[in-house]
Amino acid sequence: MDSRFLSGSVEMLILQIASEGDTYGYAITQEAERRSGGYFELKEGSLYPALHRMERRGLLESFWEAKETGRRRKFYRITAEGTRSLEVQRASWQEFVRGVNGVLGLEAHGLT
Amino acid sequence: MDSRFLSGSVEMLILQIASEGDTYGYAITQEAERRSGGYFELKEGSLYPALHRMERRGLLESFWEAKETGRRRKFYRITAEGTRSLEVQRASWQEFVRGVNGVLGLEAHGLT
DNA sequence: TCGTATACCTAGGTCTGCTATGCACAATTC
């Protein structure tokens, strides 16, 4: 993965995955990697601080899995504000891609 | 412009514009804005440090316009290494877009 | 038992974009 472009996308990717059901840190890294065809390898040093930020900002809320024994997992659930933010960020992302492609002279067919 | 996603793209955009002919700082901001349909407004505080970085790294070389009077302009010319870097970055950009769109569930038709 | 996978966390470094500011000349407007 080229992390040059990653900055600013991590939170959107996390929100997207969280928007499809409660999830936890490690699962997010796996899912992002799977869905991007192996492209994204979210590092823990990026992921966990991002999750904490997003919780502080009210985009996510968290709870520890109720389990007496075994591995502990901290689950995250998207909030109403997180859902709104995701919509904004998805639109913003598509604008951004159009902007860059415009400068690069690339055409983006089919992407609205 | 949403500068959230911008990180890491500025240098590619500069390289692209410089690859089409010698240019200078102010002209780059105008060209980026024009070609992105008004989306990009490169700030001077981002642009000039980026140009200096890129020159240090050997991606660009600069020369002052030979002009006795009037405004002084510092022109930049892409180097062979800059050209190679641009190719790499363009490919990397397209991979990145595919990766993000994959996670977001967006299809990118026509973009290879 | 040892390695690998799963699972969380943080300190500190680095990079990059931004705001704010300063300097200077040109062109236009009043």
Place this chain on the structure above:
DNA sequence: GAATTGTGCATAGCAGACCTAGGTATACGA
């Protein structure tokens, strides 16, 4: 001809975000 806007370069210092590297711990297969 004075004031404003546009063109043009530059830097200091702040803030944000990603990474490396390290720490802790359980589960499971060889």
